Amino acid sequence: MNVPVKTLNDGHYIPTVGLGTYQIRGGAGIDQVLAAIQDGYRLLDTSTNYDSEGIVGEAIRRSGIPRAEFFVTSKLPGKYHHYDDALMMLQESLCRMGLSYFDLYLIHWPLPKRGLYVEAWKALITAQKLGLCRSIGVSNFEPAHLDKLISETGVTPAVNQIEVHPYWVQEERLAEDKKRGILTEAWSPLGRGSAALQEPLLKELAQKYHKGVGQIILRWHTQRGIVPLPKSSKLIHQRENLALFDFTLTAAEIAQINTLNRADGRVDDQDPNEYEEFD
Numbered sequence: 001m002n003v004p005v006k007t008l009n010d011g012h013y014i015p016t017v018g019l020g021t022y023q024i025r026g027g028a029g030i031d032q033v034l035a036a037i038q039d040g041y042r043l044l045d046t047s048t049n050y051d052s053e054g055i056v057g058e059a060i061r062r063s064g065i066p067r068a069e070f071f072v073t074s075k076l077p078g079k080y081h082h083y084d085d086a087l088m089m090l091q092e093s094l095c096r097m098g099l100s101y102f103d104l105y106l107i108h109w110p111l112p113k114r115g116l117y118v119e120a121w122k123a124l125i126t127a128q129k130l131g132l133c134r135s136i137g138v139s140n141f142e143p144a145h146l147d148k149l150i151s152e153t154g155v156t157p158a159v160n161q162i163e164v165h166p167y168w169v170q171e172e173r174l175a176e177d178k179k180r181g182i183l184t185e186a187w188s189p190l191g192r193g194s195a196a197l198q199e200p201l202l203k204e205l206a207q208k209y210h211k212g213v214g215q216i217i218l219r220w221h222t223q224r225g226i227v228p229l230p231k232s233s234k235l236i237h238q239r240e241n242l243a244l245f246d247f248t249l250t251a252a253e254i255a256q257i258n259t260l261n262r263a264d265g266r267v268d269d270q271d272p273n274e275y276e277e278f279d
Helices: 027-038 054-062 083-097 115-131 143-153 172-177 201-209 213-223 235-242 252-259
Strands: 006-007 012-017 043-045 072-075 102-108 131-138 159-163 185-189
Touching: 012 072, 027 043, 027 054, 027 235, 043 083, 054 072, 054 201, 072 083, 072 252, 083 102, 083 115, 083 213, 102 115, 115 131, 115 143, 131 143, 159 201, 172 185, 172 201, 201 213, 201 252, 213 235
Parallel strands: 043 072, 072 102, 102 131, 131 159, 159 185
Antiparallel strands: 006 012
């Protein structure tokens, strides 16, 4: 299945939907990622903290598909924000995956209380110059964090991966990223659990377009310019999550979905200004 691509601010291309691999692990995880690859996924999103880097790398190897056809992302853990640590951790992650470069490497959380994210960003800039990663970006960064990176290094992240789903719409954050020329990716794009999948509005739209509720949500993301990273270990859902581009929601329908936003909609209440990433 051919998935459309978007162009990042550094000129590289990224598929418009990818596979999240949080909690996909072990031998079963290899099979699940391999099945997703065989169904057409090329954007594979992992992280050192997901404990899935090794299985994603193994699935890529077993697929027999050339490395150049993939867009592989991983992320820097918070305890490695010091410059030298960040460079070594990135290389360690490449070794775990059996790769020579990442297509995209992100700082996982800003951890502003520690105040080292600019140092970590400088390490990613060096890694990009060394050819260890093609594009560099961040995850869970607020506008103030982004501006600090840009003002102190002159390098704008290509991507900001943040929490976005129907209960946490993030209109302001999306606008802030766009203003800076940064692509927004969505983690937990369907939310956690099945609550959003039971929303009457989303069920009505699914019936109208002869699609699943999950497909309606993911199309809502892509039409807003967001690259969603749904995680699914089930083959049928993996296939559905790619079949998004043969229908179009109206502007009014997108606005309706936006009204599902909740003040308490954030997953696990992970505020990037306060959250201290697990070590």
